Amino acid sequence: MEKIAQPQSSFMKLCRKLSPKRKDSAAESQHIKNGDHDKNRHIEAVFAYMDANKDGRISPDELQKSFMTLGEQLSDEEAEAAVRLSDTDGDGMLDFEEFAQLIKGDDKCSEEEKKMELKEAFKMYIAEGEECITPRSLKMMLKKLGESRTTDDCRVMIRAFDLNDDGVLSFDEFALMMR
Structure with missing residues (x-):
């Protein structure tokens, strides 16, 4: 059962990575209608990203390839289990x-x-040997996600959540950003 939970957690990480402005706070629950619409738009974007052949369905193979693109490994069995978990019509997709x-x-x-999900996502944004998200490491991750940004753009993004003005994001600052 743990192997099945892993892909679910990774799906949420992927959503957050592709939609970094996603909010889940209780204060925003007053805007449920708009929030649901925005959340569905984000889910649609992730779905479109994973649906490589654009047939309107995600196969275990497409799921596995999407994870590889993001630098994560998903075994054949895990990909099949993730699909099987939610495949209500039994078509294997x-x-x-x-x-x-x-x-x-x-x-x-x-x-x-x-x-734990946040910690895993945070690790994906930091460069090897570093303990925080730098403009360079953010730029590299965004490039992997297909979003081209300059290092200066990344500095501006980091500055918006850099509480101690050190030019990088610690895990705590990252966690606040993801809320």
């Missing part, structure tokens, strides 16, 4: 509704699970 349910179902995870 995830259509948009099944994919959205898989991602939305992850919203119910515990605070400890969310913190």
Whole structure:
């Protein structure tokens, strides 16, 4: 069962990586209608990214390749288990509704699970041997995600959440940004 939970957590990480302005705070629950629309738009973007052949469905192979693009490994068995977990029509693929349910179902995870997910996501943004997100490491990760930014753009992004003005993001600053 743990191997199945791993892909779900990774889906949420992927959503957050592709949609860094995603918010889940209770203060924003007043705007549920707009929030749901924005969240669905983000899920649609992730779905479109993973649906490499644009057939409206994500196969275990497409899922696995998407993870590799992001520098994560997903075994054949894990990819198949992730698809099987939410494949309600039994076709061996995830259509948009099944994919959205898989991602939305992850919203119910515990605070400890969310913190672990954040730590894993944070590690993806830091360069080897570093302990924080630098403009250079942010630029490299955004490039892997297909988003081209200059180092100066990345400095501006970091500055928006850099509470101690040291020019980098610590895990705590990253966690605040992701809320």
